[in-house]
Amino acid sequence: MSALRNYLDKIKPSFEEGGKLHALRSVFEGFETFMLVPNDTAKARGAQIHDAIDSKRIMSFVDIALIPCLLFGMYNVGYQHFLLGGTAPEFWSSLWFGFLALLPKIVVSYVVGLGIEFTVAQWKHEEIQEGYLVTGLIIPLIIPITTPLWMLALAVAFAVIFAKEIFGGTGMNIFNVALVARAFLFFSYPTKMTGDLNTWVKADSAFGFGGDFTGADALSGATPLGEAAANSDITYSFADSVIGLIPGSVGETSVIAIALGALLLLWTGVANWRTMLSVFVGGAVVAMIFNAAGLEGNAAANIPWYEHLTFGGFCFGAVFMATDPVTSARTSTGKYFYGFFIGAMAILIRVLNPGYPEGMMLAILLMNCFAPLIDWLVVNKNITRRAKRLSAK
Secondary structure, X not given: OHHHHHHHHHHHHHHOOOOOOHHHHHHHHHHHHHHOOOOOOOOOOOOOOOOOOOHHHHHHHHHXXXXXXXXXXXXXXXXXXXXXXOOOOOHHHHHHHHHHHXXXXXHHHHHHHHHHHHHHHHHHOXXXXXXXXXXXXXXXXXXXXXXXXHHHHHHHHHHHHHOOHHHOOOOOOOOOHHHHHHHHHHHHOHHHXXXXXXXXXXXXXXXXXXXXOOOOOXXXXXXXXXXXXXXXXXOOOHHHHHHOOOOOOOOOOOHHHHHHHHHHHHHHOOOOHHHHHXXXXXXXXXXXXXXXXXXXXXXXXXXXXXXXXXXXXXXHHHHHHOOOOOOOOOOHHHHXXXXXXXXXXXXXXXXXXXXXXXXXXXXHXXXXXXXXXXXXXXXXXXXXXXXXXXXXX
């Protein structure tokens, strides 16, 4: 580390005011603060909260928490490919296939997203913001593996510009940037984001891996929620959804992998347990209501409440996106209401809108809109209660 510090100190004058590389100052500062904790303190006047960890370290923890989902997602991509092609899935072959399939999407996500952020930082003469360190990894994990790269690049550019930079950058965005990218894809190219065989399973002989997909049944590549939306019998069990060897978005299928990430986020204090817990409570309550209602002809309404919590992107959304500190409720009490309504809305959308069987994306984006209102109501309720307490004295 000392050698790296000495090297950065040696080249730093070239990037400072008057240096020959001054135009790239933001880029240098971005890499410097990512690799090493900066010695600078906040320069703004007024009250400051100082901590031993900065936002880049927080983002790094989230990226580490995503690694189990990333690795399992890679394996599952290959597993589903070989399974549908009539070949016995082998561990290393499946993992290697998934790695080759997912890597280009991760590269495109970071190159486009960080490229825009670097450009904006240079244009505004500001430091490069670190929020995309997490967003750049989440986006490839919440889209189908078959999404074309040009489509992904377009979605990333739209999300970073119109859902983040236009609001002022990291910490100022109203909506979750990764979900805005997915929403852009869903509403702009719905046939590429919903469906069965050609959406969730990379059913081709790519990267030198063979397979006969001519006789593959499209329904065998459907997600559990896709089967429910079609009022078909769900061919996957609760155990399948917990383990995650089922079709779906890359990082959303395994509850075990998501739980490992959740434990790290809760242990480090990066994610708030109030939001995370209340999402599951809200989803369970509404799912149990539909189970009790026993709606005929609606397979989604009759999915057991505990399976609703494991199917689709429910767990991933609850752990990694509902807990986003920027777009979620800030008050402790508000987090309970915010999370509860996300879980409740996700199940409502799943059951009542067969055209969109997932629900979690729209639920979180909708509650992003109401997070400031929830906080305002909580704060004003506290002010009123304290005012009454003082007047009583």
